[in-house]
Amino acid sequence: MHGPVLSCWLLVALCAATGAYCLVRVRGRSGEARRTAGGEALMGFGMAVMAVPAAVVAFPRWTWTVYTVVFGATAFAALWAARRGARHLHHLIGSLAMVYMALAMAPGSGHGGHTAAGTPLLTGVLLGYYVMYVLRSGVRLVPVPSAAGAPAGPSADPLPGLLPACRLVMGLAMVAMLITL
Template identity: 55%
Template sequence: MHGPASAAWLLVALCLASGAYCLLRMRTRGPSGQGAAGEALMGFGMAVMAVPAAFVTLPAQVWFAGAAAFTAASLHAALTARHSPHHLHHLVGSAAMVYMSLVMAVAPASHHGPHAGPGGLPVLTGLLLVYFAGYTLLSGVRLIPAPATATGSPGPDSGPPGWGERAELALVCRLTMAIAMVSMLLAM
């Protein structure tokens, strides 16, 4: 990724925090834990991609290995997509990571090649930008709290949910990674 180093390091920190939280979510058995492994892989992969090029330049083999890992994640998401619509988002995210890994593996100037639209923006990059910007907006709207409703008192066994079981934290994690994806696609 190219851009200001301070913004890149902030992106690295956010992606690492999201990946670490997703690892915590993997321990839960509820709906929040579903897909957490793929999201953890996504967070850590995005953190590696966001490291400023001035700090370290990784060899092409690392990016090809990343593309292979995310291809496997894409296949898993494709096979499980019929069980949950959220797995379709995992499929798009994993495919985007494959695309960005391959772009980073080849010469920097080659991603403005024959697939570029007007102004030099590759068509696939533009489509991914539209998708993740829309997902970001939708996730942000979902975080708006609903009006409180009167419910009965909690039962004796119900306590506050653990860190890995909080649906709003999982949504914040996904929102953070979608924003990071938009910023990384813009930097390509």
């Protein structure tokens, strides 16, 4: 990723921490919840690696091909899962955005020469989607008073309050990475 080195490393740390939290969520889950947490962990770690400053680490040429294949397969799985519910469309868009960024970062696309690569219209559409996602996720973090005396239900998450915050972090990270295209 291109940008201030400190900002890139902070983004790497946030995305890696988010991926680690999602990986912890995988344990003790089954079925759909396990696949969702695993997909979010993959996205977090993938974004962490993609955010490593280009000035510090030069990834081998094949890295972006691997990214394209992995996130292309993830996009296909999300498309297949979207048959069961629209909630999988966000994962489809995220996977396709990762494929798009990997293709833009591939040698010969202009990124290797430290110039912008990527289609401005598609970048703008993805930016618009993620800005709206971040705003919606941020509003959901605002506490809502519950009915007096209503007990909170048990949660299977190790730290249940972190899940919405982690999704917000991944959305913000996607906005930051798309801006650099």
